[in-house]
Amino acid sequence: MLRVWLQLVKLRITIASMVTTAVGYVVFRGQFDVAMLPVLGGIFLQACGAAALNQVQDAALDTRMGRTAGRPLPAGRISRKAALAGSLLLLGVGSALLVVFYGLLPAMLGLAAAVVYNGIYTPLKRVTPFAALPGAVVGALPPAAGWVAAGGYLADPALHQVMFFFFLWQMPHFWLLLLHYQRDYRAAGLPSLFDRFDARQIGRLTFTWIAAVVVAGVLMPLFSLIDAMVPRYLVAVAGLAVVLRSVVLLRPVAEEALDAPLGRMYKVRFMEINTFVLVVCGVLVVEGLG
Numbered sequence: 001m002l003r004v005w006l007q008l009v010k011l012r013i014t015i016a017s018m019v020t021t022a023v024g025y026v027v028f029r030g031q032f033d034v035a036m037l038p039v040l041g042g043i044f045l046q047a048c049g050a051a052a053l054n055q056v057q058d059a060a061l062d063t064r065m066g067r068t069a070g071r072p073l074p075a076g077r078i079s080r081k082a083a084l085a086g087s088l089l090l091l092g093v094g095s096a097l098l099v100v101f102y103g104l105l106p107a108m109l110g111l112a113a114a115v116v117y118n119g120i121y122t123p124l125k126r127v128t129p130f131a132a133l134p135g136a137v138v139g140a141l142p143p144a145a146g147w148v149a150a151g152g153y154l155a156d157p158a159l160h161q162v163m164f165f166f167f168l169w170q171m172p173h174f175w176l177l178l179l180h181y182q183r184d185y186r187a188a189g190l191p192s193l194f195d196r197f198d199a200r201q202i203g204r205l206t207f208t209w210i211a212a213v214v215v216a217g218v219l220m221p222l223f224s225l226i227d228a229m230v231p232r233y234l235v236a237v238a239g240l241a242v243v244l245r246s247v248v249l250l251r252p253v254a255e256e257a258l259d260a261p262l263g264r265m266y267k268v269r270f271m272e273i274n275t276f277v278l279v280v281c282g283v284l285v286v287e288g289l290g
Helices: 002-008 011-029 034-057 080-102 104-124 137-149 157-180 182-187 199-218 229-250 255-259 263-289
Strands: none
Touching (some): 002 034, 011 034, 011 137, 011 157, 034 080, 034 104, 034 137, 080 104, 080 137, 157 182, 157 263, 199 229
């Protein structure tokens, strides 16, 4: 049963939410301390609840996609009722933990992420391939929760830059996944980017999102988030490398080339933009501790 729940809560996604929460906390607080543990735990539990609820919502769709047909609900390893009850319990416990230790605001930020993910993104992806745009707000909220839990203000422009960076990152992250699994999405009857654009246009748009993420990372020093020269150069060089390697996206690619799982090009770009984000996270934490 533990393995079932670990699959339901999508650990890679929920751990990422916890990591970006830690980034927001440390950047403002300037240290790792015991007081940060409840916000990490609270956001993690809320994210786990939202992820499990998403699988309840998508159970019927998941049966029609090869990569998701083995998930606990479509495979019949847990009932829909039990999964729903567990997801709501996780959301409730995570929210209570945040309220008890930090007050209402961090809990509301975490719940807002769940509302966007489960209430907006999940139903919207059934009608438009652009659901990732509002869905990207989910990535911006965990660092905000960490920031305010550390004592920061929600109106701080430095926080807005951090949130904007993580918001932008969600777009190439989502789009590259959509390109990777676009055959599965079509088989499930979900809208495809290829319904609106040809392969060349999709490549250009994805390149633009990647470049925007890099620019947002490079601009961190303007908000006094990265002060030392070496970290500045590290982010700039890493970003330049990602952009230059992503130029390949501007070349025309036939839709048929995507029959292979991701066309290697998209898989590599996905890994590179995520690595760049990890570099920026590491630099922000080191600078915050300094």
